[in-house]
Amino acid sequence: MGELGNSIQFLSGVGPKRADLIKRELGLETLNDLIHFFPFRYIDRSGIQMIGELTPDLAYCQIKARVLTRTLYGPSASIVSQETNPIHWGAVKRLSVMVEDESGRIELVFFKGIKWSFSRLTPGSTFIFFGKPQEFNGRLNIPHPEIDAPQEGTMAQNTLTGVYPSTEKLKNGGVTGKQMCRLQSAALALCLPEIQETLPEYIIRDKGLVSLQYALKNVHFPKDSYALQKSVHRLKFEELFFLQLSLLKQKYIRSRGEKGIPMPKVGPEFNACYNALPYSLTGAQQRVIKEIRADLISGHQMNRLLQGDVGSGKTMVAVLSALLAIGNGYQACIMAPTEVLAQQHFANISRYLSPTGVKCALLTGSSTQKERREIHAGLEDGSIGLIVGTHALIEDDVRFKALGLAVIDEQHRFGVDQRAKLWAKGPNGLPPHVLVMTATPIPRTLAMTLYGDLDVSVIDEMPPGRKPVQTICIGQNRRNAMYRFLRDEIARGRQVFVVYPLIFESEKIDLQNLQNGYEEIVNAFPLPDYKVALVHGQQKAEEKNFNMSAFAAGRANILVSTTVIEVGVDVPNASVMVIESAQRFGLSQLHQLRGRVGRGAEKSYCILVKDVKTTKEAQQRLDLMCATEDGFEIAEEDMKMRGPGDLEGTQQSGLPINLRIASLAKDGLLLNEARAYAQSVLDADPSLTEPQNRLLITELRKDKYVAKDYSNIS
Ligand code: ADP
Numbered sequence: 241m242g243e244l245g246n247s248i249q250f251l252s253g254v255g256p257k258r259a260d261l262i263k264r265e266l267g268l269e270t271l272n273d274l275i276h277f278f279p280f281r282y283i284d285r286s287g288i289q290m291i292g293e294l295t296p297d298l299a300y301c302q303i304k305a306r307v308l309t310r311t312l313y314g315p316s317a318s319i320v321s322q323e324t325n326p327i328h329w330g331a332v333k334r335l336s337v338m339v340e341d342e343s344g345r346i347e348l349v350f351f352k353g354i355k356w357s358f359s360r361l362t363p364g365s366t367f368i369f370f371g372k373p374q375e376f377n378g379r380l381n382i383p384h385p386e387i388d389a390p391q392e393g394t395m396a397q398n399t400l401t402g403v404y405p406s407t408e409k410l411k412n413g414g415v416t417g418k419q420m421c422r423l424q425s426a427a428l429a430l431c432l433p434e435i436q437e438t439l440p441e442y443i444i445r446d447k448g449l450v451s452l453q454y455a456l457k458n459v460h461f462p463k464d465s466y467a468l469q470k471s472v473h474r475l476k477f478e479e480l481f482f483l484q485l486s487l488l489k490q491k492y493i494r495s496r497g498e499k500g501i502p503m504p505k506v507g508p509e510f511n512a513c514y515n516a517l518p519y520s521l522t523g524a525q526q527r528v529i530k531e532i533r534a535d536l537i538s539g540h541q542m543n544r545l546l547q548g549d550v551g552s553g554k555t556m557v558a559v560l561s562a563l564l565a566i567g568n569g570y571q572a573c574i575m576a577p578t579e580v581l582a583q584q585h586f587a588n589i590s591r592y593l594s595p596t597g598v599k600c601a602l603l604t605g606s607s608t609q610k611e612r613r614e615i616h617a618g619l620e621d622g623s624i625g626l627i628v629g630t631h632a633l634i635e636d637d638v639r640f641k642a643l644g645l646a647v648i649d650e651q652h653r654f655g656v657d658q659r660a661k662l663w664a665k666g667p668n669g670l671p672p673h674v675l676v677m678t679a680t681p682i683p684r685t686l687a688m689t690l691y692g693d694l695d696v697s698v699i700d701e702m703p704p705g706r707k708p709v710q711t712i713c714i715g716q717n718r719r720n721a722m723y724r725f726l727r728d729e730i731a732r733g734r735q736v737f738v739v740y741p742l743i744f745e746s747e748k749i750d751l752q753n754l755q756n757g758y759e760e761i762v763n764a765f766p767l768p769d770y771k772v773a774l775v776h777g778q779q780k781a782e783e784k785n786f787n788m789s790a791f792a793a794g795r796a797n798i799l800v801s802t803t804v805i806e807v808g809v810d811v812p813n814a815s816v817m818v819i820e821s822a823q824r825f826g827l828s829q830l831h832q833l834r835g836r837v838g839r840g841a842e843k844s845y846c847i848l849v850k851d852v853k854t855t856k857e858a859q860q861r862l863d864l865m866c867a868t869e870d871g872f873e874i875a876e877e878d879m880k881m882r883g884p885g886d887l888e889g890t891q892q893s894g895l896p897i898n899l900r901i902a903s904l905a906k907d908g909l910l911l912n913e914a915r916a917y918a919q920s921v922l923d924a925d926p927s928l929t930e931p932q933n934r935l936l937i938t939e940l941r942k943d944k945y946v947a948k949d950y951s952n953i954s
């Protein structure tokens with residue numbers, strides 16, 4: 241590499257200190273990094289607005305105005321100087337500048353860079369100011385506008401100016417938006433001739449893309465909006481295409497390379513269970529079982545993700561899949577993330593299995609030594625066909641005669657290495673087929689990316705006869721009314737969940753909140769008429785199980801808990817889910833919690849109790865919860881709404897994939913197109929060894945597109 245590999249530090253205006261800041265804040269080191277750091281939006285700076293027409297809802301404004309007065313304020317708004325007095329800069333906290341055009345006046349406010357702005361903005365002079373108008377005490381002002389002399393004209397040449405992701409620290413360190421534009425301009429001047437095309441010519445032609453050089457130039461400094469659109473399109477397509485190409489290639493290698501246990505038969509066990517089902521499978525369940533069966537007979541190892549909203553009937557799919565393995569002479573296991581869930585699965589599954597004659601066992605951390613010995617023996621001699629359990633299942637002393645299928649429920653609680661441990665338990669060195677089930681609704685585009693190398697099945701249909709859950713959001717002032725409602729529900733024999741948030745900062749405070757809440761509930765619902773159970777993460781396993789089971793068995797009317805009940809617990813008689821401080825929860829968590837009710841025949845309710853301090857964004861989440869029950873819709877919205885995180889302008893913060901320009905939330909269609917195209921390229925040349933695909937291999941080797949550890953996505 242020539243210039244491209246050089247450090248940003250050598251650009252004029254940077255130096256070691258700023259280079260270090262840019263590296264820390266943005267992760268950019270070389271000029272190549274820099275020119276691949278893109279604006280997240282563009283501002284059309286061709287127009288000048290009139291002060292009289294400004295409103296606080298404008299995202300930004302540009303005015304041409306004359307400076308009238310400058311006022312310096314100290315702490316507590318005392319005036320330090322109004323032009324005439326000598327200035328004590330140490331005491332100055334704020335600069336206020338009044339400017340005017342023909343249509344009116346507006347105040348500009350500065351809290352930083354005061355001395356510099358003060359000296360520049362001499363009364364009587366005219367500037368172009370650019371910034372965001374905001375309302376303060378009923379009047380408009382513009383905090384920290386950018387200042388340009390009217391004749392400077394840097395902005396006039398490029399009517400579209402890129403706005404780059406930035407941080408407070410960058411701005412304080414002098415790396416402003418304008419500075420970033422200057423750096424990009426200098427870097428491009430040095431590097432552009434060195435930029436090599438990354439896509440083969442036939443793809444560029446096929447897809448009607450602009451060249452990489454053109455795209456890089458115009459994404460930073462668009463000639464016009466058409467050039468910008470073509471450039472952004474090219475860069476996004478390239479990014480998504482390589483991401484999908486890399487995932488699909490991995491998937492291809494796996495499906496060819498990883499030999500699996502062939503399971504051609506549908507045995508009598510499957511049929512016995514199927515024929516005894518108290519209901520008919522939904523269309524989605526049937527489809528998914530067909531997909532799984534096709535994997536099992538393929539001779540390759542199955543690696544399938546099963547996505548289905550809470551209550552969509554994944555357990556049945558797991559059981560029928562297990563029975564397919566058993567019908568071919570193998571064993572199956574179903575792993576759950578918690579003991580309570582494992583117990584529940586065991587109880588349900590034993591019922592489903594009773595017509596089949598298959599022996600089922602439960603193994604958890606609290607199984608006794610004697611039970612363990614029996615189970616270990618049963619697994620080794622093959623007399624236990626299906627084992628349900630927790631992490632205990634992957635311990636080294638658990639050996640199977642012939643483990644053919646492993647089902648992992650609620651995948652996000654299991655790490656990748658734990659999955660690997662399971663793989664090693666297959667017979668004759670062959671890995672068992674793996675089915676991972678998750679109820680965490682994630683948007684399709686995200687699934688396609690995070691799990692792009694797995695096969696994905698979706699249950700997108702609920703079993704018939706489910707009653708919708710009515711969701712309402714209330715303030716603290718309606719707490720007593722809520723208690724009256726809960727008493728009515730309890731009087732009708734129903735049960736109630738009350739959930740408190742975990743606020744991580746301090747377990748002690750969290751626990752205190754929970755204790756306070758518990759005491760308040762106990763006061764409002766006193767013995768002997770009411771029984772209230774308490775469950776939280778700090779309890780010992782026995783205590784937790786005891787309280788949980790008391791509620792599950794109907795011995796307690798109310799369960800007060802932290803989010804430990806989030807995953808999978810099934811208490812069909814519970815008809816109300818109360819979520820305290822609901823504004824603190826994320827959408828997917830709220831959705832998971834709500835999924836705990838609405839499982840019985842009765843009408844169910846979810847009550848979101850919000851605190852006074854509820855932000856606009858939080859209120860949006862709560863409104864969405866009241867408006868829809870569709871997990872996928874919620875997940876899509878969640879992705880759109882999710883705040884920008886630490887870095888202004890990045891939509892993807894928090895995700896394990898590093899997309900520079902495309903957005904999984906916004907570019908779903910392009911993602912589909914890129915994936916289909918990558919698939920067609922691989923279909924034509926699976927190993928990418930044809931000469932026209934040489935560039936693709938080079939680019940894939942750079943290894944920057946691969947999604948890394950996705951095990952803790954939730
Ligand atoms: P999840 O996908 O959340 O694991 P479950 O497997 O626990 O859902 O199923 C939720 C409830 O729906 C269970 O009580 C189950 O018996 C019931 N169920 C599953 N499939 C059907 C179906 N096809 N028709 C009617 N009820 C069903």
Ligand code: MG
Pocket residue numbers: 554555649808
């Ligand atoms: Mg489940």
